[in-house]
Amino acid sequence: MSATPDSAVRAYIEEHRSAFLEDLAEWLRIPSVSADPDRAADVRRSAEWLAAKLAETGFPVTEIWETPGAPAVYAEWPSGDEGAPTVLVYGHHDVQPAALEDGWATEPFEPVIKDGRLHARGAADDKGQVFFHTLGVRAHLAATGRTAPAVNLKLLIEGEEESGSPNFPALVHARADRLACDAVIVSDTGMWSEDTPTVCTGMRGLADCQIDLYGPDQDIHSGSFGGAVPNPATEAARLAAALHDADRRVAIPGFYDGVIELTDRERELFAELPFDEAAWLRTAHSYATLGEEGHTTLERIWARPTAEVNGISGGYQGPGGKTIIPSAAQLKLSFRLVAGMDTEKVQQAVRDWVAARLPAGIRHEITFWGATRPCLTPLDHPALQSVVRAMSRAFGQKIRFTREGGSGPAADLQDALGAPVLFLGISVPSDGWHAPNEKVELDLLTKGVETAAYLWGDLAENGRSTQ
Amino acid sequence: MSATPDSAVRAYIEEHRSAFLEDLAEWLRIPSVSADPDRAADVRRSAEWLAAKLAETGFPVTEIWETPGAPAVYAEWPSGDEGAPTVLVYGHHDVQPAALEDGWATEPFEPVIKDGRLHARGAADDKGQVFFHTLGVRAHLAATGRTAPAVNLKLLIEGEEESGSPNFPALVHARADRLACDAVIVSDTGMWSEDTPTVCTGMRGLADCQIDLYGPDQDIHSGSFGGAVPNPATEAARLAAALHDADRRVAIPGFYDGVIELTDRERELFAELPFDEAAWLRTAHSYATLGEEGHTTLERIWARPTAEVNGISGGYQGPGGKTIIPSAAQLKLSFRLVAGMDTEKVQQAVRDWVAARLPAGIRHEITFWGATRPCLTPLDHPALQSVVRAMSRAFGQKIRFTREGGSGPAADLQDALGAPVLFLGISVPSDGWHAPNEKVELDLLTKGVETAAYLWGDLAENGRSTQ
Ligand SMILES: [Zn+2]
Ligand SMILES: [Zn+2]
Numbered sequence: 001m002s003a004t005p006d007s008a009v010r011a012y013i014e015e016h017r018s019a020f021l022e023d024l025a026e027w028l029r030i031p032s033v034s035a036d037p038d039r040a041a042d043v044r045r046s047a048e049w050l051a052a053k054l055a056e057t058g059f060p061v062t063e064i065w066e067t068p069g070a071p072a073v074y075a076e077w078p079s080g081d082e083g084a085p086t087v088l089v090y091g092h093h094d095v096q097p098a099a100l101e102d103g104w105a106t107e108p109f110e111p112v113i114k115d116g117r118l119h120a121r122g123a124a125d126d127k128g129q130v131f132f133h134t135l136g137v138r139a140h141l142a143a144t145g146r147t148a149p150a151v152n153l154k155l156l157i158e159g160e161e162e163s164g165s166p167n168f169p170a171l172v173h174a175r176a177d178r179l180a181c182d183a184v185i186v187s188d189t190g191m192w193s194e195d196t197p198t199v200c201t202g203m204r205g206l207a208d209c210q211i212d213l214y215g216p217d218q219d220i221h222s223g224s225f226g227g228a229v230p231n232p233a234t235e236a237a238r239l240a241a242a243l244h245d246a247d248r249r250v251a252i253p254g255f256y257d258g259v260i261e262l263t264d265r266e267r268e269l270f271a272e273l274p275f276d277e278a279a280w281l282r283t284a285h286s287y288a289t290l291g292e293e294g295h296t297t298l299e300r301i302w303a304r305p306t307a308e309v310n311g312i313s314g315g316y317q318g319p320g321g322k323t324i325i326p327s328a329a330q331l332k333l334s335f336r337l338v339a340g341m342d343t344e345k346v347q348q349a350v351r352d353w354v355a356a357r358l359p360a361g362i363r364h365e366i367t368f369w370g371a372t373r374p375c376l377t378p379l380d381h382p383a384l385q386s387v388v389r390a391m392s393r394a395f396g397q398k399i400r401f402t403r404e405g406g407s408g409p410a411a412d413l414q415d416a417l418g419a420p421v422l423f424l425g426i427s428v429p430s431d432g433w434h435a436p437n438e439k440v441e442l443d444l445l446t447k448g449v450e451t452a453a454y455l456w457g458d459l460a461e462n463g464r465s466t467q
Numbered sequence: 468m469s470a471t472p473d474s475a476v477r478a479y480i481e482e483h484r485s486a487f488l489e490d491l492a493e494w495l496r497i498p499s500v501s502a503d504p505d506r507a508a509d510v511r512r513s514a515e516w517l518a519a520k521l522a523e524t525g526f527p528v529t530e531i532w533e534t535p536g537a538p539a540v541y542a543e544w545p546s547g548d549e550g551a552p553t554v555l556v557y558g559h560h561d562v563q564p565a566a567l568e569d570g571w572a573t574e575p576f577e578p579v580i581k582d583g584r585l586h587a588r589g590a591a592d593d594k595g596q597v598f599f600h601t602l603g604v605r606a607h608l609a610a611t612g613r614t615a616p617a618v619n620l621k622l623l624i625e626g627e628e629e630s631g632s633p634n635f636p637a638l639v640h641a642r643a644d645r646l647a648c649d650a651v652i653v654s655d656t657g658m659w660s661e662d663t664p665t666v667c668t669g670m671r672g673l674a675d676c677q678i679d680l681y682g683p684d685q686d687i688h689s690g691s692f693g694g695a696v697p698n699p700a701t702e703a704a705r706l707a708a709a710l711h712d713a714d715r716r717v718a719i720p721g722f723y724d725g726v727i728e729l730t731d732r733e734r735e736l737f738a739e740l741p742f743d744e745a746a747w748l749r750t751a752h753s754y755a756t757l758g759e760e761g762h763t764t765l766e767r768i769w770a771r772p773t774a775e776v777n778g779i780s781g782g783y784q785g786p787g788g789k790t791i792i793p794s795a796a797q798l799k800l801s802f803r804l805v806a807g808m809d810t811e812k813v814q815q816a817v818r819d820w821v822a823a824r825l826p827a828g829i830r831h832e833i834t835f836w837g838a839t840r841p842c843l844t845p846l847d848h849p850a851l852q853s854v855v856r857a858m859s860r861a862f863g864q865k866i867r868f869t870r871e872g873g874s875g876p877a878a879d880l881q882d883a884l885g886a887p888v889l890f891l892g893i894s895v896p897s898d899g900w901h902a903p904n905e906k907v908e909l910d911l912l913t914k915g916v917e918t919a920a921y922l923w924g925d926l927a928e929n930g931r932s933t934q
Binding site: 204206208209210215216217218220221222223224225226227228229230231233234236237238239240241242243244281284285286287288289290291292297300301304305306308309310311312313314315316317320321322323324325326327329330332334336359360361362363369404405406407 | 671673675676677682683684685687688689690691692693694695696697698700701703704705706707708709710711748751752753754755756757758759764767768771772773775776777778779780781782783784787788789790791792793794796797799801803826827828829830836871872873874
């Protein structure tokens with residue numbers, strides 16, 4: 001355990017909590033909706049507000065990084081200690097669209113505190129979780145008597161995450177020198193629940209594509225020709241159906257090559273989580289579970305690669321019937337990838353599989369929309385252990401492990417910077433990301449501040465081993 | 468061979484040919500497009516014109532039969548001979564839409580004779596083929612010296628065939644007493660080619676349906692939930708793919724129950740036809756053949772039941788990708804049926820098959836759009852032999868056999884009247900049914916007149932055995 005007096009951290013946070021919340025509320029009033037071109041000026045104002053606030057916090061370097069889209073904010077606070085590890089915090093300052101008429105109880109860009117919760121668009125995703133790092137580093141300094149953090153602290157807060165981070169990979173690659181670090185801390189995720197604090201250890205990757213199939217040059221009559229020529233809608237269906245075998249494993253040859261399988265320990269840890277399948281099905285708006293044989297639901301969504309049909313179309317779609325063989329059909333597929341899989345190899349496996357399965361008379365085109373790599377930090381990684389210790393001091397509880405089924409820009413940082421990605425998020429599923437009435441639990445927000453306050457000292461002590 | 472002097476028939480036809488063509492041209496000028504509500508008065512005018520012309524031809528009974536849609540024309544000419552068989556001719560007086568700007572070389576409703584062809588909408592489908600029966604019966608009387616035909620001749624010429632004959636089955640059932648007959652002659656089909664005169668011996672039936680599949684109550688995120696809940700687009704694809712086995716046979720249990728298999732003789736006769744697969748593929752706008760293993764293309768389209776995907780849809784269909792699991796998907800399927808199959812049993816087999824294949828968590832609805840029964844007249848049927856003899860006298864050639872892959876109201880007549888359906892059509896594939904520049908070959912039209920002139924005497928001689 002670190003020597004940092006936890007009570008000093010708590011006292012500092014308590015003293016500055018209301019000013020911190022007032023500042024956060026000011027930021028939340030800026031409607032930085034990156035998807036809305038009319039809000040471009042607000043997104044820029046949000047970046048400038050944050051840069052100024054980080055300077056005020058003490059970061060000696062604060063910069064606005066332009067992109068072809070919305071600007072990112074970069075800040076740097078060197079430790080001054082010889083050999084201190086370097087840590088990069090990732091988050092985003094843009095938010096999802098929100099309007100009162102979508103079902104908000106209060107104005108989404110007028111923050112309201114009620115019953116221990118701060119309600120506003122961006123309260124949890126992601127302004128609240130970015131902002132706990134400001135008070136966090138101040139509490140770290142106050143409690144340790146330092147004038148600079150125990151690690152070389154960098155922040156990169158992008159402005160287009162809610163628009164799919166279109167310019168983020170290029171930005172990271174172009175600025176890789178400035179961003180160089182020993183570990184990335186992503187503060188844009190959640191925990192299992194208020195009662196069960198967790199650390200996320202990885203995200204799935206993504207490769208998605210469109211497959212266009214062409215048969216007859218025009219729709220033809222199913223009476224005159226039916227049963228004697230290939231039908232592209234049938235072939236699209238046969239491809240989509242062949243994605244999975246009878247055990248709902250992905251049946252594309254080579255798809256599982258390199259997959260890092262769950263260890264028995266990881267499966268045990270997943271199984272220890274208080275998973276309520278009926279409640280989970282409600283969040284999935286679904287009526288049954290279905291997936292790869294031999295795996296639990298949590299294993300399926302967190303740690304297994306998948307193939308999904310996102311869209312399928314071909315032929316007549318109006319009312320009633322029309323007895324045609326359509327001239328074309330289309331499939332939109334997405335593949336979630338797990339650690340150990342190579343996105344390029346998966347894409348090639350899909351291309352080969354499609355080409356091998358189509359009969360003569362069906363032409364095809366396949367287009368991949370790009371790929372996001374999976375990321376995973378092993379449970380025994382020293383930097384992960386630092387996060388777990390810092391959280392357990394803040395929460396006074398055992399910290400458990402989760403993963404994230406979705407895919408995000410974290411992997412771009414992992415790949416471009418060659419550093420492990422760690423997740424420090426205090427949001428809970430009820431926070432309503434991307435939904436009306438988004439909120440953050442003030443207790444958890446405070447725990448986030450406290451975790452950040454403990455984390456830098458712990459990482460510095462264990463700094464050597466994060467490299 | 469009948470004793471009718473063929474030369475007398477030919478002389479009579481030659482004498483009356485130009486008046487016959489002038490009358491036909493007058494009828495073709497009436498744009499009786501049943502699909503166009505603005506043409507309803509023209510469709511009625513067409514029915515009235517035909518009824519008057521049939522009365523002028525000598526039919527003592529001519530009636531307009533009203534339906535909830537367009538009117539049909541009914542005519543009757545009793546033989547007067549004791550025990551004469553009764554024959555019902557079926558055709559239609561409505562036509563497909565046509566407009567000069569669709570690519571017609573001349574006005575579609577201004578008939579033009581050029582290079583031995585009569586160009587006009589309806590020239591082949593079906594006014595020309597209905598109309599050859601008028602001069603046909605007159606030539607029959609002139610050559611035999613009779614004052615009434617050798618058979619009790621009935622005509623039923625409907626007005627909604629090009630709109631799917633929505634009121635035809637009800638009309639036939641309601642008027643079954645008046646329509647009672649020993650054989651139905653359908654003059655609304657074609658021959659193999661000008662050089663290869665053929666008789667069609669049957670049509671496939673049709674059952675088509677829509678299957679709606681429902682999964683999550685709304686589209687859900689494929690990252691958060693992918694791989695763990697059922698996806699209705701995947702299930703739609705799995706259903707469509709399971710329609711056929713690896714040999715492209717329909718894999719629905721019970722589907723083939725009752726199918727009357729082709730005899731070796733029928734397969735030989737099909738194989739004797741001068742089938743040019745490359746040319747056929749061009750008419751199919753397709754690049755390869757594909758169908759049930761162990762059958763030729765002609766067997767597949769004429770004599771084998773099929774399952775086709777007419778439409779498939781579900782999930783995202785816009786540009787680019789969208790990583791969702793869709794909440795719903797839809798399949799539109801059509802099944803072509805051959806003689807021996809029961810439409811209700813096929814529908815039930817499809818319902819059972821769908822219900823048995825869907826996983827928990829996927830709800831479904833299945834809607835059949837109705838069904839058309841298949842029809843088939845055996846090669847050795849005496850009435851079919853009469854048609855073959857009459858045609859071979861007119862064409863001076865061996866008559867070969869075809870079938871029709873499509874489905875039509877002929878089967879309604881077969882079922883409602885309990886009579887065999889025979890096809891007497893002289894149209895050829897190049898006539899351009901439903902296309903711009905429809906035409907009929909005047910030589911073949913004359914052969915149709917001549918066949919009709921021989922047919923009634925032959926059927927009367929063989930009348931007993933048609934019952
Ligand atoms: Zn976020
Ligand atoms: Zn027709």
